[in-house]
Amino acid sequence: MYLAAVLREAGEEVEILDADLLELSIDETAKKACRKNPSIVGVTATTPTIKNALKVVSAVRAIDSGVVTVVGGVHPTFMPEETLLSCPDLDLVVIGEGEQTLLELTQTLKGFQWDGRDYSAAKEFAERVSKVNGIAYRDPSNPNLIRFTPPRAFIQDLDKIPLPARDLVPFEHYKLLGKDASIGAIITSRGCPYGCTYCSSSRIGGLKFRARSVDNVLLEIQELYYKYRLRHIEIIDDIFTLNQKRAFEFAKKLKSLKLDVNWVASSRVNTISRDLLRALFSAGLTILYYGVESGSQRILNLMRKGVTVEQIRTAFRITREEGVKSCGSFILGYPGETLDEMKQTIKFACELDADYAQFCVLTPYPGTPVYDELKSKGLLLTEDWDRYTTLEPVIKYEVFGYTAKQVKKMLNYAYRYFYLRPRYVIKHLRFLPLILGVLMRSYVIPKLGLDRLMGSSRSKISPSLSS
Structure with missing residues (x-):
C-alpha cells in the first residue's frame, strides 16, 4: 500500500x-x-x-x-x-x-x-x-x-512517503484475530541496530534506526480512525520502543487526541521501562510483543541477542503489573541447542506468565547470519522454500545429536504444555475460542498434515x- x-x-x-x-x-x-x-x-x-x-x-x-x-x-x-x-x-x-x-x-x-x-x-x-x-x-x-x-x-526521511493507499484494498476484510472487528497495520520506523543471527532486519533495513515523526504517524492513525472507522491498530515495527523519547511523545500526543482506539506493538526487553509501559497503556496499548527466543543464556548469547534471562523476567513482570498483556515468541532448535535447553525454554515461557506465546522452529531464512553459516557448513536439510514456514525443521540436526523429527515433536509439545495448563485455561477462559484457533493453526493442522491438504486446491500467495 x-x-x-x-x-x-x-x-x-x-x-x-x-x-x-x-x-x-x-x-x-x-x-x-x-x-x-x-x-x-x-x-x-x-x-x-x-x-x-x-x-x-x-x-x-x-x-x-x-x-x-x-x-x-x-x-x-x-x-x-x-x-x-x-x-x-x-x-x-x-x-x-x-x-x-x-x-x-x-x-x-x-x-x-x-x-x-x-x-x-x-x-x-x-x-x-x-x-x-x-x-x-x-x-x-x-x-x-x-x-x-x-x-x-x-530513504532517510520516511515522512516523505505518502500514507498507504488503503482505499485500493477491501479494508473491511482485514480482521482482528478472534474478533469480528477490522484492524489496521502501520509501519512507523525502519532499520535495526541489533545483529541477531536469526533475523535479517538489520540487513534489509540497515543498522540505522529511521523513524517517521510522531505527528506523521498520528496523521495515519487519525485517517484509520475517522476515514476507515478502525478501533484496532497494529504497529508492526521491529522495535517500536527503540527510541524511548519518541515512544513517550507518541503516547502523550495519542492520548491527547482522545481516540477510542487500542493498539499493539513490539519491543525488546531492554528497551522498555515501567514509566514507558504506564504511558503507553494510558494511550491505549493492549498487547506488547517480546522476542524472547530462549530461556537459556547460552543460546541467547549464540543468537547475539544482547539481553539476559533476568532482563526478560523483569520486562514480563513489569508489563503484567502495568496492565499490559504480553506475548512472547520463542525459537526451538537453534543450531547447537540441546533438547534439554529446548525444554528449558518451554518451561521459561510458562514461568514468565505471558498471556500468549508463539513457538517456532529455527528457520534459517536467506539474508540471516545463521543461514550463511549453515549453508557454508552443508547443514541445510533442504532449500525447498515452501518448507521454510517456521513450523517444519529444515536443518540437519543429527550433527547436534538429535533429529528433525524430535524438534518437530518439541514444537508440538510446547504448544500443548503452554496453552493446556489448567491454570492458564482457567485464567483465560473467555479467550478459549482464540486459544483453540492458535492451537489448530500451530499444532493440530501441521501435526495431521492438513496444511498441505488444505493448500492443495488453493495456493496461498x-x-x-x-x-
Missing part, C-alpha cells in the same frame, strides 16, 4: 490485488491482475511464498506476453540471482526498499512493452532499467547472466501490485 501510494502520488494508475485475502488460486490471481492490461505487474515475496509468487509471474506472462514482470520483497532482495534464474518469465528483481525504485522503473519503462523476446527488445529493456538503482535484471545477450545496478540508498 505504501508502494501504491507513491506511484499514485506521481500520477500513475495503480491497483492492488491481495490474492491471499481473497483466497484466489494462481490462475485466478493472474487473470485479475491482467484484466486491465497493465504495463507492469509486480509481486511481493517472502521465502515461503517465493515459489507461488513466481508461478503467478509465469501465469501472468502466459496471459499477456507484453507485460513487464517484477518481484520484490525480503527473499528476492537476498536471492536476486537465484530468483531470476529460476523463472524465465521474470524480468527483474527489486532489491531493498521499493518505493523510489518502483517509481523510477515505472517512469523509465513508460511506453515499453515486450514485442517478442528477441535481442533488440531485450537490449532496449536493459538500456532503460540499467539507469535505475537497486535492481537485478538479465543481460540482453545472455539471459543466464544477471546484471546488478548500484544499491539503492535507504503474496499480494500482487499492478500498475
Whole structure:
C-alpha cells in the first residue's frame, strides 16, 4: 500500500490485488491482475511464498506476453540471482526498499512493452532499467547472466512517503484475530541496530534506526480512525520502543487526541521501562510483543541477542503489573541447542506468565547470519522454500545429536504444555475460542498434515501490485 501510494502520488494508475485475502488460486490471481492490461505487474515475496509468487509471474506472462514482470520483497532482495534464474518469465528483481525504485522503473519503462523476446527488445529493456538503482535484471545477450545496478540508498526521511493507499484494498476484510472487528497495520520506523543471527532486519533495513515523526504517524492513525472507522491498530515495527523519547511523545500526543482506539506493538526487553509501559497503556496499548527466543543464556548469547534471562523476567513482570498483556515468541532448535535447553525454554515461557506465546522452529531464512553459516557448513536439510514456514525443521540436526523429527515433536509439545495448563485455561477462559484457533493453526493442522491438504486446491500467495 505504501508502494501504491507513491506511484499514485506521481500520477500513475495503480491497483492492488491481495490474492491471499481473497483466497484466489494462481490462475485466478493472474487473470485479475491482467484484466486491465497493465504495463507492469509486480509481486511481493517472502521465502515461503517465493515459489507461488513466481508461478503467478509465469501465469501472468502466459496471459499477456507484453507485460513487464517484477518481484520484490525480503527473499528476492537476498536471492536476486537465484530468483531470476529460476523463472524465465521474470524480468527483474527489486532489491531493498521499493518505493523510489518502483517509481523510477515505472517512469523509465513508460511506453515499453515486450514485442517478442528477441535481442533488440531485450537490449532496449536493459538500456532503460540499467539507469535505475537497486535492481537485478538479465543481460540482453545472455539471459543466464544477471546484471546488478548500484544499491539503492535507504530513504532517510520516511515522512516523505505518502500514507498507504488503503482505499485500493477491501479494508473491511482485514480482521482482528478472534474478533469480528477490522484492524489496521502501520509501519512507523525502519532499520535495526541489533545483529541477531536469526533475523535479517538489520540487513534489509540497515543498522540505522529511521523513524517517521510522531505527528506523521498520528496523521495515519487519525485517517484509520475517522476515514476507515478502525478501533484496532497494529504497529508492526521491529522495535517500536527503540527510541524511548519518541515512544513517550507518541503516547502523550495519542492520548491527547482522545481516540477510542487500542493498539499493539513490539519491543525488546531492554528497551522498555515501567514509566514507558504506564504511558503507553494510558494511550491505549493492549498487547506488547517480546522476542524472547530462549530461556537459556547460552543460546541467547549464540543468537547475539544482547539481553539476559533476568532482563526478560523483569520486562514480563513489569508489563503484567502495568496492565499490559504480553506475548512472547520463542525459537526451538537453534543450531547447537540441546533438547534439554529446548525444554528449558518451554518451561521459561510458562514461568514468565505471558498471556500468549508463539513457538517456532529455527528457520534459517536467506539474508540471516545463521543461514550463511549453515549453508557454508552443508547443514541445510533442504532449500525447498515452501518448507521454510517456521513450523517444519529444515536443518540437519543429527550433527547436534538429535533429529528433525524430535524438534518437530518439541514444537508440538510446547504448544500443548503452554496453552493446556489448567491454570492458564482457567485464567483465560473467555479467550478459549482464540486459544483453540492458535492451537489448530500451530499444532493440530501441521501435526495431521492438513496444511498441505488444505493448500492443495488453493495456493496461498503474496499480494500482487499492478500498475
